[in-house]
Amino acid sequence: MRYAFSDADTAFREDVRAFLGENLPADIARKAESGQRLEKADFQRWEKILATRNWLTVGWPADQGGPGFTATQRYLFEQEYSALPTPRLKQFGIGMVGPVIYTFGNEAQKQRFLPGIRESRDWWCQGFSEPGAGSDLAALSTSAKRDGDHYVVNGQKVWTTYAQWADWMFCLVRTDADAKKQAGITFLLIDMKSPGVTVRQIPMMDGDKELNEVFLEDVRVPVENRVGEENRGWTYAKFLLSHERLNMSNAARSRRQLNRLRAQASAAPNPLRSERDRIATRLATLDVELSALELMELRILSALNAGRDIGADAAKLKLRGTEIAQALSRLALEMAAPVEGLSLDQGWLNGAEDGVPGAAMAEYLNLRKLSIWGGSNEIQRTILARSLLDL
Known part of the structure; x- marks a missing residue:
């Protein structure tokens, strides 16, 4: 094409x-x-x-x-x-809550929040997942009860990326416990400096500190920080997630990684022929798969330019893009020198000039999250099955 x-x-x-x-x-x-x-x-x-x-x-x-x-x-x-x-x-402000605010928010919210996102003054985190509501996000239980001009929020969010850096959190809360689970959810904007907000770090396999739990205890959120209508938050969340998945193919970044691995393979000392052939086959296979993903992006680009609905294509991009990124990280780990490949020197990874260099293991471990990030890959397959196979 x-x-x-x-x-x-x-x-x-x-x-x-x-x-x-x-x-x-x-x-x-x-x-x-x-x-x-x-x-x-x-x-x-x-x-x-x-x-x-x-x-x-x-x-x-x-x-x-x-x-x-x-x-x-x-x-x-x-x-x-x-x-x-x-x-x-980081897409939380620019690629997720920003589009929700300018699409569904009122004029005061646009004036208040959008400039801080555009100018990188305000950082956001995503308060969606909970201990009992991950892939089934509509099962969330964090509650928000109306008290005059405020909502009083109680509950817990988990896997909240960079909550320790965030100024604000866009958060799904349950405002009607008696409604069908998708129908009783509201979309709130919560100041992370509010009394009752506690952030606790979740240790990660690679030693990074990006994931957190967020505890909300009697947090008072002004009603003016509600986006759209009460109990319509599920509609806004689906809109947000479609934007998130469109940003998750990362084909161009994967192409750059593939080219780096090719150059690394060419410059490496001559390995055993069987190993050289195995690496060459893996590189060629990933090249073909990545080319197919790039063609999918161009097809979607044509559809967008023609004003056509892209339907389940966002799920395709997320699914194949994350699988290819994980495969590249696995191959990079296999090709790394033994010491550098196994290194998880936290000092060096955090920017120190001394220590044992090497990011292959950290990258491999960190990218395991892509299978569940932005909607698990199993859920994406279900979306595709329903769309393409009429199941």
Whole structure:
């Protein structure tokens, strides 16, 4: 499948390539390239650079303060962005709650919250999953009871990524315990500095500190922080999750990783022929699978430009994109030198210049989460089965 880009699109792509190449800070690029972890200050420094061109909120329409990119421009931007050792942008504000606010929020909420997201002043986390409500998110039990001009929120959220850095949390709460479980849910915006909010870190296999539990005990949330109508939160959550899954194919980033592994295989000392052939076969297989994913992206791009509904394609992108990313991380671990491959030197991973370098094991362990992140892959297969096989 060939996709013809216009002269204007080609010029746009060259502009993006030049700006990113000239403005990506060297220290941030070095950390991202080597697999060292970035701090919140690193992310915000880079995001503020993107914001000077209004390129942080690439999917936002112009009338909501975004750049107003066409579907093709957004695709080209993401291609160029992922071709460099750039930080993975945190989507909680720009790709999740931002679109919910400008689509379903009132004018006061747009004026209050959207500028802080566009300018990387306010960081958000996602209060969806609970100990008893993961893949079955509609089973959530965190309650919000109306008390005058406030909701009083009690409950627990889990797997809340970067809650320790967040200024705000967008949160699903149950406001009607007697309604059908999808019908009694409300979408609230909660200030993380509110009394009664407690964040507790969840240890991770790779030693990172991105996951948390969030406990909500009699947290008072102004009614003005409710997005949309009471008990309509499930509608807004489905809208948000469709945006999240569209951002999860990461084909361009996976292509960059595949090219790095190819170069690594070529530069390695001659291994046993059987091992060399095995690695070559794995690289070729992943190349074919990734090419198919890239063609799927172009097909979806054509549909978006034609104004067609993409239906279950978001589930396809999420499913295949995460599987390929995990397969690449597994191959990278197999190809790493024994010491570096097995290293989990937390000092080095957190940015120290000394210690044992090597991020292959940490990346492999961390990316196990992709199978459940943004809706488990089993759920995506169910969505596809219902859509394509009429089950």
